[in-house]
Amino acid sequence: MTLYLLCLALFCVGLYGVLRKRNLVKIIVGLGIMEYAMNLFFVLLGYRFHGRAPIEAQDQNILNMVDPLPQALVLTSIVIGLGVTALVISIAIRIYEKYGTFDITKIKRLKG
């Protein structure tokens, strides 16, 4: 239970970064932290204490494995996160190109 609460704390750190920071780069870093907190939570749900990685090994009889399903899901989630991060960074670069600043309070005017 403590581990899940720590995951929630990490998620809240990312949420704070997204909601309170004014620099676009810091908002993107906050998004990344939220994403990794979610990934950590999913992996922890499938974790079993004293469990081994779910991989067949030679000449060994593995009795206690962690759950491989959340790990496969998280791998997909990491790939999607990579695409989202690349998209957001390219949008941020475009915004900087147009307005000359990363500060979201200064990006007010609609410029054609």
Place this chain on the structure above:
Amino acid sequence: MIDNPKTGMTLIVKTITRLTIGLILLFGIYIIFHGHLSPGGGFAGGVIVALSFVHMMLAFGKDVAVTKISKNLASNLESIGALMFLSVALLGFLGGTFFMNVLAKGTPFRLFSAGTILLSNISIGIKVGVGLFAIFLALVVLERAKKEE
């Protein structure tokens, strides 16, 4: 072009990059080829392969990296990776169903022991490695377009 002091980072970074870049590439290829035996596989190995090229781009500048893999070659290789994966999947129809293993399975825990999984991992590795490099290249080109204005 490589030893031009005006492009890229300092001499220290360039020397270390020259020493480590081959090892990083080799480690990525190892992860791809052992995807059915150990943790890792196509995606993780492809990311490491892409990081070796990104490393080169950071240390030596964009022009040197583009001489190794140009933009057209990157997009072509990415398409080839996707088509290879599709053809491996369609090869299963020789045995009956989609993604069916039609190759010999071999003895367990050897390098060539998993039939079509190795081919799938290689195609995913090509796709991910070159695709990630292409994303980074696109971001750098975007940066360059801003400075020229």
